[in-house]
Amino acid sequence: MRAATASNETVAHMPLLRRVPAPPALNERTSPEELLARVALGDVPAFELLYDRVASTVFGVVRRMLRDPAQSEEVAQEVMIEVWRTATRFDADRGSASTWILTMAHRRAIDRVRSSQASHDREQRVAHRDHTPAYDDVVEQVETHLDAEQVRRCLGQLTDLQRESVTLAYYNGHTYREVAELLDTPLGTVKTRLRDGLIRLRDCMGVES
């Protein structure tokens, strides 16, 4: 068989093919998308690397919304396990790995926030206006992170109403109806401010659309 191919070809050193997947070594530069693809194949070391890459963001988003550390940890943990469980369904054509994971984290936290009792309590609070606008708090946290500067700068370019709508909805997990109530603004206005605000942020952050 060797003779079939080696006759007039230079014998070069080629890496041996291993039948079990033996992909290139993983390291800090491996993209989250690649890691996720490997996780989808049941690769635990890839999952560990991915965990180290995204756990703080997942936890941060969840805690930002839920506040309670124990509950936040519980939800963040669920999210990371969900990442493992459903990595097989990640479709890179539809968005980045980080967007996929963070969207999952945000939705989970929202679900928790909106689950019956919590939601009831919150409505009470909303009704009583015992609420502190979130912006300063957000900015303070944001400043500790690498992406902070850009997010802070871009948030700063929004109108007050846009910024408040976006932060109350995204960071605090309020529905747009609650945001309207909190800001004492018509529903239609909040909808458009949320959209306009995000579009401005998108353009400011250079997110591809």
Place this chain on the structure above:
Amino acid sequence: MSPSDTHDVHTLTGAYATDALPEAERRAFEEHLGDCPSCRQEVAGLVATAARLGVAAAAPAPPAMRERVLSQISTVRQVSPVVARLEDVRADIPWFRQPLAVAASLLLVLTIGLGVFAATERQRANDAEQTAARITAVVMDPDRREATQPVSSGGSGTVVMADDRAVFHAAGLPELPSDRAYQLWRIDKAGAHSLGVLGRGGDRSLQQFVEHVDSADKLGLTVEPSAGSKAPTTTPVLVLPMPA
């Protein structure tokens, strides 16, 4: 959604991307998304933007959480949204030929859920599913390339290649005595590297999923002792260049 709402349904993209729609409205909006490509595009950009806001909220996760997650995943089965059943893959019909028919016949949506199996059973199930899913991915790849060649002793071999992955399939091969088996090789400039012992042929077709193949490689099939050989010991019954 009432008629008065539908005219401004597009403005809901922002509320949707920030998860600020109550459940019922979210479902209605997602239905609308199905019919509105421009909305989908806008939503994709805004969802990515919202995620960037999330990245900025990062806070160190409790170290204990890592331990717990890592120990838990060992008991959590990964979902397999689309897999091919190995029995189907073994069918003797030239299944590479009809990708759409193949899609229809092979695709099997598995029950989604947290399955906890005994370690070995889970591992075996995972391995089989992963292999089947990889085979499906290659066979369904829109950019796949194929090549078929007769096997000198009878039957034929086909390779389907997509990127650096390939599926080898051979059918109609003469059945070997019980102490012999067909062994597949990847042949490159350095020589032949075993891709595994595939079976005795006969009624059962042979197939193998292979990774890290180069388009300059060839696949070779030889008859070997049933345990397989470290290097080919007989003249190949098939030498199949990777499809260009």
